[in-house]
Amino acid sequence: MKKRIIGFDLARAYAIFGMFIVNFNMVFGNHHDDSLSGKFLVLFSGHSSTVFVILAGMGVALMTNRIREYTLEDRKRLRHIILKRAVFLFVFGILFCCWWPADILHLYGGYMSIGALLVFMDKKYYLVTAATAIIIFHFLLLVIPFETGWNLTTLEYPDFWTFSGFIRNTFYNGWNPIFPWFAYFATGLYLGRLDWTLKKTQQNVFLTGLILYLFVEGIRYGSTFMDLSAETREFIYADYIPPVLPFLMNTTGFGMMLITGFMFVSQYISEKAWAIDLARTGQMTLTHYVSHLSIGLIVLSLLQGSHYLDVMSRKNTVEPIYILLYSGLFFILSMYFSKLWSKKFKQGPLEMMMRRITD
Numbered sequence: 001m002k003k004r005i006i007g008f009d010l011a012r013a014y015a016i017f018g019m020f021i022v023n024f025n026m027v028f029g030n031h032h033d034d035s036l037s038g039k040f041l042v043l044f045s046g047h048s049s050t051v052f053v054i055l056a057g058m059g060v061a062l063m064t065n066r067i068r069e070y071t072l073e074d075r076k077r078l079r080h081i082i083l084k085r086a087v088f089l090f091v092f093g094i095l096f097c098c099w100w101p102a103d104i105l106h107l108y109g110g111y112m113s114i115g116a117l118l119v120f121m122d123k124k125y126y127l128v129t130a131a132t133a134i135i136i137f138h139f140l141l142l143v144i145p146f147e148t149g150w151n152l153t154t155l156e157y158p159d160f161w162t163f164s165g166f167i168r169n170t171f172y173n174g175w176n177p178i179f180p181w182f183a184y185f186a187t188g189l190y191l192g193r194l195d196w197t198l199k200k201t202q203q204n205v206f207l208t209g210l211i212l213y214l215f216v217e218g219i220r221y222g223s224t225f226m227d228l229s230a231e232t233r234e235f236i237y238a239d240y241i242p243p244v245l246p247f248l249m250n251t252t253g254f255g256m257m258l259i260t261g262f263m264f265v266s267q268y269i270s271e272k273a274w275a276i277d278l279a280r281t282g283q284m285t286l287t288h289y290v291s292h293l294s295i296g297l298i299v300l301s302l303l304q305g306s307h308y309l310d311v312m313s314r315k316n317t318v319e320p321i322y323i324l325l326y327s328g329l330f331f332i333l334s335m336y337f338s339k340l341w342s343k344k345f346k347q348g349p350l351e352m353m354m355r356r357i358t359d
Contacts, residue, residue: 006275007196007266008062011259012055012282016334018048020292020327026102026155027297028304028318037320046240049104049176050184050251051258052285056108057188058259060115065192067120079116084358086112092354100293101157102175105286110170110178111185118186123193130186134248137180140172146242148173173242180243187252191259202260209256216250280338281331284348288334296330 021044029041064070064078086109093106118129149157149165150173157174159165171178194201223236238244269275281288303326304318318326341348347355 006270006279007263008055008058008259009279009282010266010275011051011262012285013278013335014258014262014282015048015051015055016281016285016288016292017327017331018044019052019289020296020331021324022048023102023293024296024300024323024327024330025320028300029320029323030317035320037324041320041323046243046247046251047254047258051255052104053108053111053176053181053184054188054191054252054255054259056111057115057185057190058192059188060112060119061189061192064119070120075120079119081359082112082116082119085354086110086116088354088358096290096293097160101160102155104176105289107170107174107176107178107181111182114178114182115185115189118189123190126186126190126193130183130190133178133183133186134180134245137172137177137243138245140179141242141244144168144172146173175241180248183248184252184255187255191256196263202264205256206260206264209253209260212249212253213257214253216246216253219246277335277339280342281335284338284341284351286354287348287350288338290350291334292330300326 021041025041025044030038060082063082070078088109089112090106090109093103093109096105097103114129118125149159149168151158157165157169160169160174168174169177191205194205196202220236223233228236235244236246238247240247266275300318338348345352
């Protein structure tokens, strides 16, 4: 494997592990737990999903990185493949919503559809589009109350399956709506167009991410000494819902630092067997995303001695330390599965199905 790809896939492996923690904690956790382990689990909230979307954008950029060599026919073919994969993820994700209401796959389909239109443009337009997505979202905040359609007590969206509710949820106030979440995907497109073999690239991306991250954290720390309104504090400390500007800047900065870190470290561990196994796990994120939200949730429900539907209605909770241990164990099993599967196949089960349908 190329070192560059190893670093990219290591970052995806981290993202899927973080998503294990976030989703298991969302379903089984006590969200009012102030213990050290409870606070540790909350650290993964937001960061894992945002890193995932940034990496998805990078993946599309890396897939189409020989722009100068492509003929017009090549570009049409690649754009067609991206659009077919977008349709696959959208349809699969909509079906998966029947099981997991907070699905992100159908939204990936949305991100990729827009990305397919931009992919062969100059990379500066990716950043312009990212900024545009953020501006549109904040404009919508002024027009439509964010809580519209939500039952924030149970974190349910009752009118998701209505036309107006689906459009609103998808583009504005769902879990990972196109506005502003496409900004992460567009940022990934931009990062994927950079030459990661250059140390200067890694340094610049890391430094930019660090500045974004520290800027927001500095504002949050400084706000503790200021007499601010409740609305202003809510804006500064917003976490995932709604994804306002400070959250977007903070998580984008974190993602840039994390990805750069894995790219840098991969230069020294790319030949290690355990690093290759982790990279293989990162290559099967679609499979592991679906498996942890199906097999993972069902098994933990059985271990808890309750029915899955009872858990989804929040009738039971699991201690944070056990969620962390279970997430780690499930990740290790996922990594072992990836190792065994890759001995016979190049892609994971769902990745293989998607490519056979769309390529």
